[in-house]
Amino acid sequence: MNNLVVIPNKKEDIKNILKKDIHGLILGIKGLSIYPLELDIEDIIEIANNTNKEITVAMNKMIHNKDLSLVREVLGKIKTSKIKKIMFYDLGIFNICKNMHIDKELILSEEHLNASISSNKFYYDTGIKNTFITSDITYEELLEIKNNTKMNIYYTVYGYLPIFYSRRYLLTNYFKYINKEMKDDTYYIFNKELRYMIKEYNYGTIIYSPLINLINEVDKIKDIDNLVIDLSYTDNIAVIDKFINNESMDNTYIGFFNKKTIYKLKDEK
Amino acid sequence: MYMKKIELLAPAGNLEKLKFAYLYGADACYIGGRDYSLRANAKNFSIEEIKEACTYAHNLNKKVYVTVNIVFHSGDTNGIKEYLKELAKIEVDAIIVSDPFIINIIKDNNINLKVHISTQASTLNYETVMFWKSLGVERVVLARELSKEEIKEIIDKTGMEIECFVHGAMCSSYSGRCVLSNYFTNRDANRGGCAQICRWEAPLHDSKMNEIKSETKFTASSKDLMMASKIKEMIDIGIVSLKVEGRMRSNYYVATVINTYRNIIDDYYDNKLTEEKMNYYIKILERVANREATVQFWNKLPTVNEQYYLGRNEESNQDFLGIVTDYDENTQMVTITERNHFQTGQEVEVFGPNIKPFSFIVPDIYNEEGEKVNVARHPEEILRFKLNKKSI
Numbered sequence A: 001m002n003n004l005v006v007i008p009n010k011k012e013d014i015k016n017i018l019k020k021d022i023h024g025l026i027l028g029i030k031g032l033s034i035y036p037l038e039l040d041i042e043d044i045i046e047i048a049n050n051t052n053k054e055i056t057v058a059m060n061k062m063i064h065n066k067d068l069s070l071v072r073e074v075l076g077k078i079k080t081s082k083i084k085k086i087m088f089y090d091l092g093i094f095n096i097c098k099n100m101h102i103d104k105e106l107i108l109s110e111e112h113l114n115a116s117i118s119s120n121k122f123y124y125d126t127g128i129k130n131t132f133i134t135s136d137i138t139y140e141e142l143l144e145i146k147n148n149t150k151m152n153i154y155y156t157v158y159g160y161l162p163i164f165y166s167r168r169y170l171l172t173n174y175f176k177y178i179n180k181e182m183k184d185d186t187y188y189i190f191n192k193e194l195r196y197m198i199k200e201y202n203y204g205t206i207i208y209s210p211l212i213n214l215i216n217e218v219d220k221i222k223d224i225d226n227l228v229i230d231l232s233y234t235d236n237i238a239v240i241d242k243f244i245n246n247e248s249m250d251n252t253y254i255g256f257f258n259k260k261t262i263y264k265l266k267d268e269k
Numbered sequence B: 001m002y003m004k005k006i007e008l009l010a011p012a013g014n015l016e017k018l019k020f021a022y023l024y025g026a027d028a029c030y031i032g033g034r035d036y037s038l039r040a041n042a043k044n045f046s047i048e049e050i051k052e053a054c055t056y057a058h059n060l061n062k063k064v065y066v067t068v069n070i071v072f073h074s075g076d077t078n079g080i081k082e083y084l085k086e087l088a089k090i091e092v093d094a095i096i097v098s099d100p101f102i103i104n105i106i107k108d109n110n111i112n113l114k115v116h117i118s119t120q121a122s123t124l125n126y127e128t129v130m131f132w133k134s135l136g137v138e139r140v141v142l143a144r145e146l147s148k149e150e151i152k153e154i155i156d157k158t159g160m161e162i163e164c165f166v167h168g169a170m171c172s173s174y175s176g177r178c179v180l181s182n183y184f185t186n187r188d189a190n191r192g193g194c195a196q197i198c199r200w201e202a203p204l205h206d207s208k209m210n211e212i213k214s215e216t217k218f219t220a221s222s223k224d225l226m227m228a229s230k231i232k233e234m235i236d237i238g239i240v241s242l243k244v245e246g247r248m249r250s251n252y253y254v255a256t257v258i259n260t261y262r263n264i265i266d267d268y269y270d271n272k273l274t275e276e277k278m279n280y281y282i283k284i285l286e287r288v289a290n291r292e293a294t295v296q297f298w299n300k301l302p303t304v305n306e307q308y309y310l311g312r313n314e315e316s317n318q319d320f321l322g323i324v325t326d327y328d329e330n331t332q333m334v335t336i337t338e339r340n341h342f343q344t345g346q347e348v349e350v351f352g353p354n355i356k357p358f359s360f361i362v363p364d365i366y367n368e369e370g371e372k373v374n375v376a377r378h379p380e381e382i383l384r385f386k387l388n389k390k391s392i
Helices: A011-018 A041-049 A065-079 A091-099 A117-126 A139-148 A170-177 A238-244 A264-268 B015-023 B047-059 B080-090 B101-108 B126-134 B148-158 B180-185 B228-236 B251-269 B275-288
Strands: A003-007 A024-029 A054-059 A085-088 A105-108 A130-132 A152-159 A162-166 A187-191 A194-201 A204-208 A226-230 B007-011 B028-032 B063-068 B094-097 B115-117 B139-141 B161-168 B224-226 B241-244 B322-328 B333-338 B347-352 B355-361 B382-386
Touching (some): A003 A054, A003 A238, A011 A024, A024 A041, A041 A065, A065 B148, A091 A105, A139 A152, A152 A238, A162 B180, B007 B251, B015 B047, B015 B251, B047 B080, B080 B101, B094 B101, B148 B161, B161 B228, B161 B251, B228 B275, B241 B251, B251 B347
Parallel strands (some): A003 A226, A054 A085, A085 A105, A105 A130, A130 A152, A152 A226, B007 B028, B115 B139
Antiparallel strands (some): A187 A194, A194 A204, B322 B333, B347 B355
């Protein structure tokens, strides 16, 4: 039986989501995460104090030198809190956790890296016992990692996945070039009738995948520890119940769940 | 006091390019094996060729680094231990990795290989560098999104060997955090199949799905990197190696770019780097490039001026015509191995590692049998023509 873990889209949704039969929440910290819902660490600590569900903080932004003092400050507050886990992308955060003797469980969330049994064994031995597994591999490869490592695995089953993250202000630059006003906060490009969302932030620009929805596939990955419903940029809280009730849905996009990407080196042999 | 010169690190897609790179002044080359390396479209090196590259380089007191920098899937790890042992046996000077489990294989099996962390790992801060240092890594190739101040702080706080890109194409995304290629073409960006989707153009739509009307479509395409004007600063803050991008580039490109950076570096250490010389070097680099280039993140965040909105625009403004293999002082005959079409009457230029480039009009051309052909249209054909160097 999988745990269901939810990334909320809005602060006002949190209370409702916590009432559902889920294992926990992942909440982005202001200034250190790439989620649209970013909260002050004090707010997250308060949420953790008032629920029995597992609360994880996310620090999955690309971390530059200037961000490190905020990372240390936040970790100092997490250290004595009821927050259970710390999720991060940048291995510098792991280094700080070690140096500060942070006694919390760590979740590595490298998005498109960490895609093999060997890599997961390496990180487990290094002291990181939880990891997001990339959605760029097939479910069979995912299960292989689960069956051959001790990792506690997180896997996104619903949501828009960041598939391009630039430090550049690509929308601002484009509108400046074409001499038009940038009036919207969300733009799209299309490829083969699939829609890719583009958002610009103070830390750069992210392009997202089409909406991944693996609701019809969860039976195949029932051994995966944690299935993550990422509601960022959606208001579809109802989808949580659909996953809980094991319902099916039409017209779902499943990305690389059962489709291997081309490894050109091998093809050329 | 002896001052150790900064390393000039060249790309080499095959043995010939590697030899060109050393001839034109590279201190080290990075190459990819047939497996486990990004840049799947480069010819890359067999184990025998890596061995030959190392022998060639070490005889010149130069170095060879081998990229083992794909993001491995479970099925890709077969044979990696044996491969690493082979590289150690060949005595490659270091391997460049992005997937850290390689470090454990090396440690667990007592394989004598130094490790450099690839830019694919997007190392951006001094704490991450300290993480790599704790694993025994020798060098980190930093992400290309860093400013001079950020790099300096990393060097000052870690004492690690830091390598930075100095010239060539840029990823528009942080390396490793882009899989546009996977989604748009099914080609795996982190395993060497990047289709450079960031350079594609597409109509942009707003949140109501209305197309933004413009003759210029949206693209994430970035101009290239050219740090020639900042070499002095890069040396002064303590970077140990300057890396030129482009394992898939031509011999001509590698030779010209490496030769130019060699001259800049040497002139700087010899206190001969005048403004006039720098302007000349930049002119050479601009001439060999087929895309505009800037210093990107060095002193500010890139703006509209660092982006490309004019299509790929990669028409080369020069052709590499051939390699001069001999010049007979007595007969004044030049022997050349042809690479691209040229003919009598065209103005061409000769450049080399130790000569100032010069131009001349191509006179009558003869083939190996001494027949007058006047048009060179067969790559690898041996051709001759007369050239009085003194009259140039």
